[in-house]
Amino acid sequence: MPGESLRLWDPLVRLFHLSIAGVFVANYFFNEAGDDWHVWLGYYAMGWLLVRTVWGFVGPRSARWADFWPTPNRLGAHVRSLLKGRPLHRLGHSPLGALVMLLMLLALVVIGVSGFLMQEIDALWGADWPLQIHETAANVLLGLVCVHVLAAVYESIQVRDNLPLSMLTGRRKRLPDERAQ
Numbered sequence: 001m002p003g004e005s006l007r008l009w010d011p012l013v014r015l016f017h018l019s020i021a022g023v024f025v026a027n028y029f030f031n032e033a034g035d036d037w038h039v040w041l042g043y044y045a046m047g048w049l050l051v052r053t054v055w056g057f058v059g060p061r062s063a064r065w066a067d068f069w070p071t072p073n074r075l076g077a078h079v080r081s082l083l084k085g086r087p088l089h090r091l092g093h094s095p096l097g098a099l100v101m102l103l104m105l106l107a108l109v110v111i112g113v114s115g116f117l118m119q120e121i122d123a124l125w126g127a128d129w130p131l132q133i134h135e136t137a138a139n140v141l142l143g144l145v146c147v148h149v150l151a152a153v154y155e156s157i158q159v160r161d162n163l164p165l166s167m168l169t170g171r172r173k174r175l176p177d178e179r180a181q
Contacts, residue, residue, distance in 0.1 A: 004173065004174045005171045005174070006174050007171055008062055008092070008166050008172045009063075009166060010059060012051070012052075012063070013055070013062070013063050016051065017167055020048060020108070024045075027041050027042065027138075033134070033135075042115045045112065049108055049109065052105075061091075062091055062092035062093075067092055068092050068098040070098040070099040070102065074095035075095045075096065078094055078095040079096070082096075087159045089159060091172075094155065096151070097148075097155070100148050101148070104141060104144045107138075107141040107144060110133065110134075111141065114130045114133040118131060149164075152164050
């Protein structure tokens with residue numbers, strides 16, 4: 001029945017999302033690189049990234065990599081639906097959303113590895129390239145976050161549902177063309 005609420009995001013995915021968003025904002029805008037808080041929040045984020053990676057194989061359907069992996073067929077269908085002005089209704093990530101999410105996760109890995117190299121590998125202390133990689137990946141992540149937020153707002157308008165709110169509540173209203181799940 002339209003308007004009925006569906007469970008979409010499980011608590012682990014929501015906590016991961018909020019934790020990573022909080023760490024990124026704190027470390028990008030408020031903590032100096034190399035400060036204790038910056039370093040420990042970076043390790044915290046990498047721990048969450050490991051947990052989320054495993055959860056993508058063992059978690060519920062909407063958390064699984066196989067459910068939303070952006071294959072060429074899925075991406076093509078999503079682009080065609082956007083070009084035709086018809087929203088792609090599905091539980092979980094859209095194919096383009098999944099692609100952006102995976103790029104954000106990759107940027108996080110690059111940030112974490114380069115930060116680790118700067119902080120923990122004595123032979124690299126004073127080397128410029130880990131810092132340049134770290135800063136570039138952080139700036140790329142900021143751009144991807146902006147795309148992510150704008151796309152969430154756009155998709156919310158398209159599907160007539162508050163998708164960012166669904167990440168907080170874990171629930172989303174059922175759309176007319178969705179079956180019960």
